[in-house]
Amino acid sequence: MATDRAYNNGPCRDYLRRRGIRHTIPEKTDSQAARLRKGSRGGRPPGFDEDRYKNRNTVERAINKLRHARAVATRYDKRGYVYLGTVTAATLVI
Template sequence: MADKAYSSRGFRAYLRHRGIAHTIQEKTDQRRHHLGRGRHGGRPPRFEREVYRRRNIVERCFNRLKGFRDNATRYEKTATSYQAAVTLASFLLWARSV
């Protein structure tokens, strides 16, 4: 799932080449251009609205994790200690919600 900023034809082709399933909303100017070409515009890209809406949950989680300053600025130098800090922050967020 990606933002509208990644809706270019080249980016979609790259994802298809790598075998990655994607749901990216098309920009309005790209849609107008696509429709303006008529049947030569090709098939519109697949877009699943419900899957795209679930992306919001993941983004909100990352934004809450950014509230912990040590994770946002990456004070930890090793990957293990950074992962421990993110795990601890996730646990604290979960504990607050219960």
Template sequence: MRRRGIRHVIPEKKDHENTRLRRGSRGGRLPGFDRERYKRSKTVERAINKLKAFRAVASHYDKRCYVFLGTVTVATLVIRLRT
């Protein structure tokens, strides 16, 4: 992920942070936590979990891509109308 320039969004645990600070220059590089990016990733995870609640989406019943895309679209519309 580092080679591709993908930044992580998971916050560092407090005990890890304290250990890293205690070790000084040997403690590794500073974590690049972005709070706004973390919020957006959680939004995406919740949306995917809502889609997985639909049995046809979760188990990929459809054999063809366009039919599966239609199933996902209908599931998304149902989720959107419920909220």
């Protein structure tokens, strides 16, 4: 549980912002309440784009389906092009 809170903290979001990485995970309600308790020192809320969040969910589900294919998950192939063929075959089966 502590790791979940660590992701949502200010330094992590600052790091992502410096790197130009936009976040897609909405702010948790307890973090939102803590920010509001701070008043003007709490800063502004992070932006949230529902479309980006929906797309992220779709990509995550597709990757999880690919992981069910044992050859993709374990990556026994030594060469990259063979692994790409394995992923392509698993994708076609899905």
